Amino acid sequence: MVRKFDYLVIGSGIAGMSFALKVAEKGRSVALICKAGLQEANTYFAQGGIASVTNLKVDNFDKHIEDTMIAGDWISDRKAVEKVVHEAPAQIQELIKWGVHFDKNENNEFDLHKEGGHSEFRILHHKDNTGAEIQDSLIKAVRQQPNITVFTNFYAVEIITQHHLGIIVTRYTPGIKCFGAYVLNETTGEVDTFLSRVTVMATGGCEAVYRHTTNPLVATGDGIAMVYRAKGAVKDMEFIQFHPTALYHPGDRPSFLITEAMRGYGAVLRTLDGKEFMQKYDPRLSLAPRDIVARAIDNEMKQRGEDHVYLDVTHKDPEETKRHFPNIYKKCLSLGIDITKDYIPVAPAAHYLCGGIKVDLDGQSSIRRLYAIGECSCTGLHGGNRLASNSLIEAVVYADAAAKHSLGIIDRYDFNEDIPEWNDEGTISNEERILITQSMKEVNQIMEAYVGIVRSNLRLTRAWNRLDILYEETERLFKRCKATRELCELRNMINVGYLITRQAMERKESRGLHYTIDYPHPKA
Numbered sequence: 001m002v003r004k005f006d007y008l009v010i011g012s013g014i015a016g017m018s019f020a021l022k023v024a025e026k027g028r029s030v031a032l033i034c035k036a037g038l039q040e041a042n043t044y045f046a047q048g049g050i051a052s053v054t055n056l057k058v059d060n061f062d063k064h065i066e067d068t069m070i071a072g073d074w075i076s077d078r079k080a081v082e083k084v085v086h087e088a089p090a091q092i093q094e095l096i097k098w099g100v101h102f103d104k105n106e107n108n109e110f111d112l113h114k115e116g117g118h119s120e121f122r123i124l125h126h127k128d129n130t131g132a133e134i135q136d137s138l139i140k141a142v143r144q145q146p147n148i149t150v151f152t153n154f155y156a157v158e159i160i161t162q163h164h165l166g167i168i169v170t171r172y173t174p175g176i177k178c179f180g181a182y183v184l185n186e187t188t189g190e191v192d193t194f195l196s197r198v199t200v201m202a203t204g205g206c207e208a209v210y211r212h213t214t215n216p217l218v219a220t221g222d223g224i225a226m227v228y229r230a231k232g233a234v235k236d237m238e239f240i241q242f243h244p245t246a247l248y249h250p251g252d253r254p255s256f257l258i259t260e261a262m263r264g265y266g267a268v269l270r271t272l273d274g275k276e277f278m279q280k281y282d283p284r285l286s287l288a289p290r291d292i293v294a295r296a297i298d299n300e301m302k303q304r305g306e307d308h309v310y311l312d313v314t315h316k317d318p319e320e321t322k323r324h325f326p327n328i329y330k331k332c333l334s335l336g337i338d339i340t341k342d343y344i345p346v347a348p349a350a351h352y353l354c355g356g357i358k359v360d361l362d363g364q365s366s367i368r369r370l371y372a373i374g375e376c377s378c379t380g381l382h383g384g385n386r387l388a389s390n391s392l393i394e395a396v397v398y399a400d401a402a403a404k405h406s407l408g409i410i411d412r413y414d415f416n417e418d419i420p421e422w423n424d425e426g427t428i429s430n431e432e433r434i435l436i437t438q439s440m441k442e443v444n445q446i447m448e449a450y451v452g453i454v455r456s457n458l459r460l461t462r463a464w465n466r467l468d469i470l471y472e473e474t475e476r477l478f479k480r481c482k483a484t485r486e487l488c489e490l491r492n493m494i495n496v497g498y499l500i501t502r503q504a505m506e507r508k509e510s511r512g513l514h515y516t517i518d519y520p521h522p523k524a
Contacts, residue, residue: 001185001192004415005031005149007406008180008196010156010223013041014131015374015395016202017138021098022403024147028410031194032148033183035155035485038139040218041204043392046131048259049123050095051389052088054110059120061085068390071117071289072383073512080380083361084390084397091396092124099137102126114264115388117289123389128259128325134392155184155485156222157191159199159370160419161230171231178230178370179416184483191422191483197413198406201227201357201365201372202399206496207240210350210452211444214246214257220489221496223376227357228495233366235378236355237496238504239513241386242453243351244293245269247344248308249335255349256331258311260388263287265324267313269297270343272306291385291513294348298453301347310343348453352391354382354513355503363402369413371402384512422483430481436490439470443493451501455516463501470494 006028009016020030034040053059064085069076096102102124103111113123126133142148160179163169169176180195206221207213228234245263246255263269263286269278281296282288288296297309313321318340322329325339332339357365357372359379365372374395381394430436450463471494478491509519 001190002195002421003031003192004195005029006197006410007031007200008194008198009033009200009202010181011041011202011204011374011376012038012150013043013202013204013374013395014134014138014392015399016200017142018094018396019200019202019373019399019403020148021138021141021145022400023407024145026407028147028407030148031196032142032150033154033156033194034150034152035222036218037152038142038150039135040216041135043131043395044135044216046134046392048115048128048261049113049125049130049389050092050134050392051118051122051387052092052124052393053085053122054089054092054124055112055121059122063119064122067117067119068381068387069383071385071387073385074383075511076383077380079361083401084381084394087397087400088393091393091400094400095134095137095396098141100126100134101137113261115260116263116284116287116293117387123261123264125261128261128327131392151183153186155186155488156203156226157182157184157422157483157488159226159230159367160193160195161367163230164420165418169231173231175368176231176366177368179419181226182422184485184488186485189482191424193419193421195415195419197369197410197415199370200402201370201376202374203376205353205375206493207350207353209443209447209493209497209500211253211448212246212347212349213254214243214349214351215254217254220493221376222489222492223372224356224499225492225495227365227367227370227372228499230367232370233358234356234499235358236503237353237499238507239354239382239384240350240500241290241352241354241513242294242348244290244297244348245311245346246349246351247331248347249345257351258328258344258346259325260290262311262313262325262328265313265321266316267311269293270310270312271300271304272308272310274310289385290388291515294453295515297346297348308345308347311346312343313339314341314343352386354378354384354386359398361401362405363398364405371406373398373402384514424482427480427482430477430484430487433486435477436486439474440490440493442466442470443490443497447497447500451497451504453515455504455514457505457516457518460501460505463497464505467494467498467501471498
């Protein structure tokens, strides 16, 4: 089946939905592709909040810019940082217009939180489930917008470029163009052709390549892998942020996130014998940036031979703790942990990708007619490490930029009627599901063991060699079998694991989230 839309938006988190709303309001037809349901996005699971300068009595743009540059280890793109920080307040108002509610205090002012790396209280939130509030509000707005057609349980397999017209395309081919995507309809099992004037990648992160992750398991790096295979530019994949405080409960996947806002609220990290330890690593103690805290916890766990540390909030007022963190309180209580009386067991888990599809200030990728926004993109904002709560605001700022830019040029583009439909002639249904599930586990094990918080040349080389074997096996399977979501996800996970490993090998220094014992940081 061939479908045509002005815009094809692949991904339904805050980036994809806010972009879709902005262009649909201008009368454009939009196909919004969701590999699962509308709620199954990283946005939904974001607890802490969204960063924006709103209290001008004590805060200002320069402070937010400086905090972002420091957290990024001074390799953030300053133009991108300035863009996001300056445009953040306007996009907060846009979210409010779409029905998002942020908590306010008794003076009807935003009840602002402070998180690691921030010099001021500037985190807007909705209790401890800000992402769910944003996602639900945007879902409601999308469903009320007649120009948006939502396709749930549709899985993008490949973007369409000149390659599919029989033209040889390399990474050095100038003017690669995107004409849409081949998308698997999981209900019919058929791969449909979606043609578009403009395609937008908003597929989120890739942290499901790791065994321990706070992300929903749909975060398999699909958009990044598709763009890489289409010869698009991908950057800074070595910078994987591990959240320091995921709830330690063996067997849970994904891991439940204990928001950084809890440390901003006053929670203290302790070893299993109850002793504080962050004073050994950073003067900011438990409020140091995430890369420092994650490495500190990792080091304590390895030195002591323990599987986790504790987060202690028992010294705070119990009722205030319950009011601020109702979902965390409820989750922990279900496991027999009363956070007002008991320490919370925590350990680091893969949480956020700072790199991705390289884009400019308008969200344009290196492939024409293709934009990338949200976590799958690399805007340069995060540099070597994301400042807490900068991701949601980056997504809406760049969605706005991409919408404005693309609306100005979309009428230059038409549909390419010469695109062939997906060809699966001669393929068979894959009866060996065990091959896929076992390979996925192997990817998780490889990435966890060799491309984690602390790396070395030897570990990275071993990961590279193991992934290469899995790549060859999976490509043979993909050519022989009909496309399924599981097979495509495995293929993408291997591609992304390779990119993280390769770009980690290419960075001959410890910087930000990339720490290697072969090139230790001068301060270490």
